[in-house]
Amino acid sequence: MNTVFIILQHLLPQHLLSRLVGRLAECRSPWLKNILISQFIRQYKVNMEEAAADSPQDYANFNDFFTRALRDGARPIDDKAETLCCPADGAISQLGRIHDGRIFQAKGQDYSLNTLLGGDEALSETFRDGSFATIYLSPRDYHRVHMPITGTLRSMTYIPGKLFSVNTTTAENVRSLFARNERAVCIFDTEAGPMAMILVGAMIVAGIETVGAGQVAPPPREITTRQYQETEAAPVLQKGEEMGRFKLGSTVILLFGKDQVDWLEQYEALTPTRLGEALARRR
Numbered sequence: 001m002n003t004v005f006i007i008l009q010h011l012l013p014q015h016l017l018s019r020l021v022g023r024l025a026e027c028r029s030p031w032l033k034n035i036l037i038s039q040f041i042r043q044y045k046v047n048m049e050e051a052a053a054d055s056p057q058d059y060a061n062f063n064d065f066f067t068r069a070l071r072d073g074a075r076p077i078d079d080k081a082e083t084l085c086c087p088a089d090g091a092i093s094q095l096g097r098i099h100d101g102r103i104f105q106a107k108g109q110d111y112s113l114n115t116l117l118g119g120d121e122a123l124s125e126t127f128r129d130g131s132f133a134t135i136y137l138s139p140r141d142y143h144r145v146h147m148p149i150t151g152t153l154r155s156m157t158y159i160p161g162k163l164f165s166v167n168t169t170t171a172e173n174v175r176s177l178f179a180r181n182e183r184a185v186c187i188f189d190t191e192a193g194p195m196a197m198i199l200v201g202a203m204i205v206a207g208i209e210t211v212g213a214g215q216v217a218p219p220p221r222e223i224t225t226r227q228y229q230e231t232e233a234a235p236v237l238q239k240g241e242e243m244g245r246f247k248l249g250s251t252v253i254l255l256f257g258k259d260q261v262d263w264l265e266q267y268e269a270l271t272p273t274r275l276g277e278a279l280a281r282r283r
Contacts, residue, residue: 025062025247037065044140050074063207067143067245075142077240077276084148084192084261084280085240086273088252089141093171095133095263098255103132103178106168111176116198116253117185118159118223126194130257133280134178135273136166137250144245145252146275149282151188151195153235156210157225159183166202166251168270178253184208186243192282196255199244207247211237240276259283 027033037056041048048054052069059065078085094104101124102110114124137143161182164174171177182201187194199208228234237243261280273279 025066028061030057033059033061033065036062040065040139044138046140050142063247066248067209069144070142075275077146078278079239080278082282083278084282085146086135086275086277086279087148087197087243087254088135088137088143088145088273089275090135090137090252090273092267092269092271092273093134093136093166093168093251094269095267096131098127098130098132101128103134105134105177106172109172109175109177111179113255115176115179116183117196118157120157123187123196127196127255127257130255131261131263131280132256133254133263133267135252135254136168137246137252138167139248142275143248145197145199145243147188147197147237147239147241147243148254148279149190149192149195150239151190151237153228153237154187154189154194155225155227156187157185157223159185159223161201163201166200178251182208184210184244186210188237192260193257196253197243198253198255199246200251200253202248202250208244208250209247210244211235211242 024036034056037059040046040062041056050070052071053059056065059068075089094106096104098113101113103113103116104110113127114121117123117127159182162180164170164177164181166177166181174180178198178200184199186197186199188197189195199210201208261282263280264278267273267279
């Protein structure tokens with residue numbers, strides 16, 4: 001069955017299918033959006049007690065539900081100065097060190113740091129032999145991404161690409177998955193040095209939004225970069241503050257430079273993550 005699943009992803013019109021689903025997710029017809037939301041909650045056992053609004057009727061459309069806010073206090077942020085917190089609810093796909101410009105994806109699979117960052121060699125050198133963490137957001141998870149540490153946004157680059165699923169099965173079977181999929185690469189200056197937060201698109205993902213730029217995918221199918229110069233008011237996002245969101249689920253990748261952070265020992269592949277809990281320590 002896994003082989004069939006992978007073959008279908010190669011054959012399906014990934015972008016067309018995802019954009020059609022995106023249009024459905026924006027539908028404001030009360031009866032249709034209420035049915036979609038109710039069935040989704042049942043299918044994926046979504047905990048609506050944590051949501052700021054707990055009824056399907058409270059949401060304008062499916063995307064409004066999917067990017068729902070949490071109630072106050074649902075995710076306390078670890079406030080220790082030396083810690084970095086989890087940026088999202090989900091599970092660790094992989095984490096560890098970047099070796100010779102290669103990032104571990106799954107058993108027998110890795111991919112190029114330089115390709116992931118859109119071919120920017122100078123930027124890639126910043127993170128060479130550094131640290132990475134890949135966090136997968138399942139359909140039932142809260143789908144807003146928050147800052148693990150306070151940072152000033154230096155640049156944001158949209159990179160077009162494929163829209164393969166990003167679950168474990170696909171990660172184990174599709175070469176260079178995260179460096180092939182559509183993504184938004186956001187570079188921040190932090191107390192732990194430069195940090196990349198990469199929001200990776202996937203099959204059926206109808207859009208990626210960031211706080212600074214609004215919806216960044218899907219734009220025109222070309223690489224686009226926005227630089228934040230000293231003369232421009234570069235966004236400063238505090239630890240725990242919302243950075244972006246997915247309209248349907250996907251993956252966030254964190255990158256840090258060499259000898260800047262240490263991931264906490266309890267985290268390994270498939271370990272659940274919860275927004276705000278300590279993820280790493282700053283050296």
